[in-house]
Amino acid sequence: MARPSLLDRLPVTPPALMRRLAIAAVVAQIGIAVTGSVVRVTGSGLGCPTWPQCFPGSLVPVAHPETLPLHQWVEFGNRILAIVLVVVSAACFLAALGARPRRRRLLWLAAAMPLGVVAQAVIGGLTVLAGLVWWSVMPHFLASIVLVWLAVELVAEARDRAPTRPVVPRAVRALVIVSTVALGALLVAGTLVTAAGPHAGDAATPRLGIGVPALAQLHADLLFGYLGLVVGLGFALWATGATPRLRRRYGVLVLVVLLQGALGGIQYALGVPEALVSLHVLGAALVTAAAAAVWTATRTPVAAAPDAAPDAAPGTRAADPAGAPTGAGTADAASASRPLADAATGRDEP
Numbered sequence: 001m002a003r004p005s006l007l008d009r010l011p012v013t014p015p016a017l018m019r020r021l022a023i024a025a026v027v028a029q030i031g032i033a034v035t036g037s038v039v040r041v042t043g044s045g046l047g048c049p050t051w052p053q054c055f056p057g058s059l060v061p062v063a064h065p066e067t068l069p070l071h072q073w074v075e076f077g078n079r080i081l082a083i084v085l086v087v088v089s090a091a092c093f094l095a096a097l098g099a100r101p102r103r104r105r106l107l108w109l110a111a112a113m114p115l116g117v118v119a120q121a122v123i124g125g126l127t128v129l130a131g132l133v134w135w136s137v138m139p140h141f142l143a144s145i146v147l148v149w150l151a152v153e154l155v156a157e158a159r160d161r162a163p164t165r166p167v168v169p170r171a172v173r174a175l176v177i178v179s180t181v182a183l184g185a186l187l188v189a190g191t192l193v194t195a196a197g198p199h200a201g202d203a204a205t206p207r208l209g210i211g212v213p214a215l216a217q218l219h220a221d222l223l224f225g226y227l228g229l230v231v232g233l234g235f236a237l238w239a240t241g242a243t244p245r246l247r248r249r250y251g252v253l254v255l256v257v258l259l260q261g262a263l264g265g266i267q268y269a270l271g272v273p274e275a276l277v278s279l280h281v282l283g284a285a286l287v288t289a290a291a292a293a294v295w296t297a298t299r300t301p302v303a304a305a306p307d308a309a310p311d312a313a314p315g316t317r318a319a320d321p322a323g324a325p326t327g328a329g330t331a332d333a334a335s336a337s338r339p340l341a342d343a344a345t346g347r348d349e350p
Contacts, residue, residue, distance in 0.1 A: 013098035018106075019158040021092045025113050026151040028085045030285040032120075033144040035078045037281040040194075041274035046132065047075030051125040054079075082117070089113035092154065103161075109154040116147040132205045134195035141191055141281075148285050149292045156296035164299035167243055172236045173298055179229040183291055186226050187284060189219040197272055216268055223261055230257060233294075246297040253290040260287050 039047075047067060048054035054076055055062050061072035096110030123140050130136040166173060193215045195208035208215075230253065237250055260283035267276040 010094075010098040012100050013095040015099075015158065015161060018095050018099055019155060021088065021095050022110075022151065022155040022158045024088045025092050025154060026148065026289060028088045029116075029144060029148045029151050030282070030289065032078075032082060032085050033141065033148070033285050034278055034282050035081050036140065036144070037278040039075055039078050040137075041277045042071065042074050044071035044074035046128070047071035047073070048079065049128070051128045052121075082121070086114070086117050089117050099158075103157070106154070106157045109150055109157055112147070112150045113154070116143065116150070119143060120147075134206070134208045138188075138191045138195060141194075142187065145187055145285065145288050148288045152289050152292035153296060156293075160299075160301045162301040165302050166298060167246070167300045168237070168298045169240055172233070172240055172242075175229065175233050175236055176295060176298055179226065179233055180291060180295065182222065182226045182229055183287070186219070186222040187288070189215070189222050190280075190284060193219050194277075219264070223264070227257065227261070230254060243297070243300070246294065249290070249293045249297045253287070253294050256283065256286045256290050259283065 038044075047070075048061065049067070050056055053059050054072065055064065061069065061076050063069075064072070090113075092113045093107075093110045096106050099106055120140070120143055123136075123143060127136040127140055168176075192208065192210070193212060196210050196212050196215055197207070234250060234254070237247060242250070260280070263276065263280055263283055267273070267280055270276065
């Protein structure tokens with residue numbers, strides 16, 4: 001009889017625990033992005049001028065004639081908070097190893113959490129060594145945004161616990177993809193505005209040599225484009241009979257996008273006050289999480305009853321989840337056989 005492998009000897013992870021840890025990862029990833037913005041707006045980016053030590057020969061802040069104690073402790077506190085993220089990320093990965101049945105997608109998403117922390121630590125170290133120059137700070141924030149998205153995907157994978165199938169037509173899913181790309185461009189433009197703005201993290205740090213008004217206009221134009229795509233997505237979801245869960249998540253996305261847009265306008269009109277910068281970073285992370293939640297809601301486990309398409313009267317034609325029209329009897333047969341085929345092949349499209 002074959003001896004069980006080391007992984008098989010791990011305690012089995014309850015599904016509820018896996019999902020709670022995934023939710024904790026979302027909160028931790030958003031939290032570290034916000035605290036990083038606090039470091040910037042308080043000018044504490046070089047409060048600890050070396051990395052991984054705070055000062056040469058000391059892991060903790062020490063009295064220094066050229067550095068204010070507030071700046072030291074704000075930067076050091078952000079580094080300490082990163083430890084929480086390390087613990088949560090490691091717990092997610094260990095829990096995924098103990099999940100049964102073991103699923104490749106769950107493992108990869110859980111592994112992205114600790115790997116992302118390592119990548120962020122390296123980027124953060126390079127940012128400090130580069131003196132907080134704007135092009136080194138941009139990837140630090142964008143990496144956090146990517147990890148927020150992946151953490152939301154991890155929550156969905158922990159909830160579904162099975163291969164999934166689409167619950168929207170291909171055209172709607174394509175619109176979701178296009179809107180996601182537009183959101184990415186919007187976030188990059190936001191980092192450019194910050195790179196040219198007054199909050200560098202340290203007063204001596206050189207800024208991006210492009211006028212803030214021009215970059216703010218670009219950011220606003222991309223926001224209006226993204227809003228247009230979101231509105232179009234709403235009409236598409238209404239026309240195709242989206243599931244209640246997808247409609248709820250779409251409503252949350254609309255709310256946070258509108259609030260974030262209003263906050264950005266107020267922030268610009270008031271001259272970019274420090275407190276609103278951190279709120280704007282929080283808003284960017286929440287918009288990302290809401291968009292990722294909409295993305296994940298376009299699919300459902302194959303074992304779930306199909307509820308995406310509106311009920312079709314006998315003898316009428318209905319659209320299957322892939323968007324192809326079929327007869328009523330053919331659609332019933334396809335919906336019955338597709339979960340079995342997907343489960344047999346293990347298909348789990350993103």
